[in-house]
Amino acid sequence: xxxxxxxxxxxxxxxxxxxxxxxxxxxxxxxxxxxxxxxxxxxxxxxxxxxxxxxxxxxxxxxxxxxxxxxxxxxxxxxxxxxxxxxxxxxxxxxxxxx
Amino acid sequence: xxxxxxxxxxxxxxxxxxxxxxxxxxxxxxxxxxxxxxxxxxxxxxxxxxxxxxxxxxxxxxxxxxxxxxxxxxxxxxxxxxxxxxxxxxxxxxxxxxxxxxxxxxxxxxxxxxxxxxxxxxxxxxxxxxxxxxxxxxxxxxxxxxxxxxxxxxxxxxxxxxxxxxxxxxxxxxxxxxxxxxxxxxxxxxxxxxxxxxxxxxxxxxxxxxxxxxxxxxxxxxxxxxxxxxxxxxxxxxxxxxxxxxxxxxxxxxxxxxxxxxxxxxxxxxxxxxxxxxxxxxxxxxxxxxxxxxxxxxxxxxxxxxxxxxxxxxxxxxxxxxxxxxxxxxxxxxxxxxxxxxxxxxxxxxxxxxxxxxxxxxxxxxxxxxxxxxxxxxxxxxxxxxxxxxxxxxxxxxxxxxxxxxxxxxxxxxxxxxxxxxxxxxxxxxxxxxxxxxxxxxxxxxxxxxxxxxxxxxx
Ligand SMILES: Cc1cc2nc3c(=O)[nH]c(=O)nc-3n(C[C@H](O)[C@H](O)[C@H](O)COP(=O)(O)OP(=O)(O)OC[C@H]3O[C@@H](n4cnc5c(N)ncnc54)[C@H](O)[C@@H]3O)c2cc1C
Ligand code: FES
Numbered sequence: 001x002x003x004x005x006x007x008x009x010x011x012x013x014x015x016x017x018x019x020x021x022x023x024x025x026x027x028x029x030x031x032x033x034x035x036x037x038x039x040x041x042x043x044x045x046x047x048x049x050x051x052x053x054x055x056x057x058x059x060x061x062x063x064x065x066x067x068x069x070x071x072x073x074x075x076x077x078x079x080x081x082x083x084x085x086x087x088x089x090x091x092x093x094x095x096x097x098x099x
Numbered sequence: 100x101x102x103x104x105x106x107x108x109x110x111x112x113x114x115x116x117x118x119x120x121x122x123x124x125x126x127x128x129x130x131x132x133x134x135x136x137x138x139x140x141x142x143x144x145x146x147x148x149x150x151x152x153x154x155x156x157x158x159x160x161x162x163x164x165x166x167x168x169x170x171x172x173x174x175x176x177x178x179x180x181x182x183x184x185x186x187x188x189x190x191x192x193x194x195x196x197x198x199x200x201x202x203x204x205x206x207x208x209x210x211x212x213x214x215x216x217x218x219x220x221x222x223x224x225x226x227x228x229x230x231x232x233x234x235x236x237x238x239x240x241x242x243x244x245x246x247x248x249x250x251x252x253x254x255x256x257x258x259x260x261x262x263x264x265x266x267x268x269x270x271x272x273x274x275x276x277x278x279x280x281x282x283x284x285x286x287x288x289x290x291x292x293x294x295x296x297x298x299x300x301x302x303x304x305x306x307x308x309x310x311x312x313x314x315x316x317x318x319x320x321x322x323x324x325x326x327x328x329x330x331x332x333x334x335x336x337x338x339x340x341x342x343x344x345x346x347x348x349x350x351x352x353x354x355x356x357x358x359x360x361x362x363x364x365x366x367x368x369x370x371x372x373x374x375x376x377x378x379x380x381x382x383x384x385x386x387x388x389x390x391x392x393x394x395x396x397x398x399x400x401x402x403x404x405x406x407x408x409x410x411x412x413x414x415x416x417x418x419x420x421x422x423x424x425x426x427x428x429x430x431x432x433x434x435x436x437x438x439x440x441x442x443x444x445x446x447x448x449x450x451x452x453x454x455x456x457x458x459x460x461x462x463x464x465x466x467x468x469x470x471x472x473x474x475x476x477x478x479x480x481x482x483x484x485x486x487x488x489x490x491x492x493x494x495x496x497x498x499x500x501x502x503x504x505x506x507x508x509x510x511x512x513x514x515x516x517x518x519x520x521x522x523x524x525x526x527x528x529x530x531x532x533x534x535x536x537x538x539x540x541x542x543x544x545x546x547x548x549x550x551x552x553x554x555x556x557x558x
Pocket of ligand 2: 058059063078
């Protein structure tokens, strides 16, 4: 059993997004975080100080650990932002800005 | 936009209030940050996933169907993807300021005669070595990703911490195909039994979960705790250990459980930012309300977990009472509490359960002993326990002073994640944090707001 089967999901066709240049498939409706989890990716940010990897923590937009760069916009919360066809998703280092 | 009542939060509390007020003829706007109503408990799979059996992930499904169907035939205006950053008192009633969509850059404003704060809460996780590793998520977060995105973080999970939320999370993950290697609960089930009287109505629910744990062969480790999460760039396992009656690790009981996911939670905290910026009185960490769910600020009501953590059924009862009170008060009449007696009885009963659960599920004493100096406490600013302890040794006596000395709590999440830990390390009770805004606000939006004020003159 997987969660899609459990909930009887019949989503439309998957679309493509890229994550750090790699093509991954995303199902319509899923957030960037859900699409990355489904592709087996659990971290997409490194911290400003220690350069440590981070991904989802709270899952509801409160902790800001899941920050990611989507289509050149840094600091998007992956757990809130829906994935859209063609999105260019990039891991974020530090503030995500060249500073 | 102008309305009679703006309800902020479309969880059980907000939904019940919006429907009760709508039925009594008020114009209601139901404002929520999420794309769909439901809140945490009734979070629905994203529409694009076209789930035919979302109830497989839910409890009390019929209650949700009732709410959803009544909402569809009501005149309530649902304003989804509205992140409210501030509610302002103006001479002609509260003004609700929101930012639109997931981007949260464009502003929107709702003006109302009354506002209900039904913003729910978020989880507390107390730090332990390794808790910042990818693969360590909050228990509710794992649940939210599962319910909303129909996705799980890994193949093998440990569910740990303390509190009633661990049970549905463990059974939910197991039903979705994750091997749950253990449910690690630091509380003593004996303490639950000591409150058996107060919890009588809750015991069948607990028994249902117990049966499901058994069916999925999830080992239940009571009076155990996760002492460390292992891994380099992601989680590979946890060390669990038994606790003695004083909450200390029993020497020699440590053992390692391999896993790629740790879903952890130590309780819930209410969202009170909007109430605080309105000047509402708090009672400890929750918004203080009277028997009608009114705050002490005229025109402002509050219901659900914002006023005290107690689950979805309590939130529904409180929301219903708030909606009826608002409908009567806005008509200029004094409501008759006899009209909502069943809801008031449910509220009293549920608050009793909540108090008993709270007493039974307190995080173990001495948890701070297990937080090593190199453990990150503030996840945003990467402030370690050692740095916090140095600040305390320098004489910082409370979380606020620690924050000024170390930057703990000054990052993106504004201290929501680390405040309970900092307070615990300082040995004081967590205090309300008085955040200026409930969401980060773009400077352009703030500037515009300021200009409007200058034009309008001081209000
Ligand atoms: C992540 C998480 C998962 C949970 N999962 C479960 C579970 O599986 N089972 C269970 O029994 N209990 C669960 N709970 C507990 C749950 O909170 C309560 O049982 C119940 O949902 C509380 O109802 P409520 O109406 O008070 O608040 P909620 O259901 O939390 O609803 C509050 C709503 O307010 C909105 N909101 C908050 N602040 C703002 C703002 N500033 N602007 C706009 N909208 C805002 C939120 O988006 C949310 O939809 C969970 C809690 C959390 C935090
Ligand atoms: S996981 Fe906490 S904000 Fe996204």
